[in-house]
Structure formats: C-alpha cells, structure tokens
Amino acid sequence: xxxxxxxxxxxxxxxxxxxxxxxxxxxxxxxxxxxxxxxxxxxxxxxxxxxxxxxxxxxxxxxxxxxxxxxxxxxxxxxxxxxxxxxxxxxxxxxxxxxx
Numbered sequence: 001x002x003x004x005x006x007x008x009x010x011x012x013x014x015x016x017x018x019x020x021x022x023x024x025x026x027x028x029x030x031x032x033x034x035x036x037x038x039x040x041x042x043x044x045x046x047x048x049x050x051x052x053x054x055x056x057x058x059x060x061x062x063x064x065x066x067x068x069x070x071x072x073x074x075x076x077x078x079x080x081x082x083x084x085x086x087x088x089x090x091x092x093x094x095x096x097x098x099x100x
Contacts, residue, residue, distance in 0.1 A: 002064065006072045010041055040079060048074035 014037050022030035048071040060066035 002069050003072055006069075006076055009076065010037075013037065040082070041075065044075040044078055045071060048072070048078070 014034055017037060018030045018034045021033040049068070051074065052067045052071040056067050056070055058067055060070055
C-alpha cells in the first residue's frame with residue numbers, strides 16, 4: 001500500500017511538471033523535464049535499494065515496511081530534498097537575458 005502511494009505521488013509530480021513545462025516552455029522542455037524525473041527516480045531507487053539491502057533484513061521493519069518499501073521511502077525523501085534545492089536555485093536565477 002505504501003509503495004502504491006509513493007508511485008502515485010511520483011505520477012502526480014511527473015504529470016504536473018510535464019504540464020507546467022509544456023505551458024511555459026514548450027513540448028521539448030516538457031519531455032526533457034519528464035525524462036529527467038524518470039531518470040532521477042530510476043537511479044535513486046537503484047541506489048536506495050542497495051543501501052536498504054546493506055542496512056535491513058529482507059523482512060524489513062514490519063510486514064508493511066519491507067526492504068523495497070524502505071528503499072522507495074528513502075528515494076522519495078532524497079528526491080524531495082533534491083527538488084526543493086533545485087527549484088530554489090531556479091527561483092534565484094536572473095530573469096532577464098544578459099546579452100544586449
């Protein structure tokens with residue numbers, strides 16, 4: 001159940017970012033942003049799975065929190081921090097073009 005919720009959250013974020021970029025910058029940027037999110041999730045889940053395999057038994061912490069769910073939670077927390085810092089950096093970017 002937790003894994004389904006995490007996948008649903010990622011789906012909502014993917015669609016939201018895709019539509020946001022499509023409206024603001026066009027189809028090419030929307031596809032790139034969507035691909036970026038998919039790649040970050042895939043690589044992050046792989047790395048979090050390796051960490052969870054090292055730190056936890058195959059049963060996990062409980063019946064509802066096995067190693068796979070723990071790795072999904074780890075990757076979601078890591079992505080939340082990464083995207084928060086990434087969007088803050090984009091917000092501080094100068095709006096105007098430097099060329100005249």
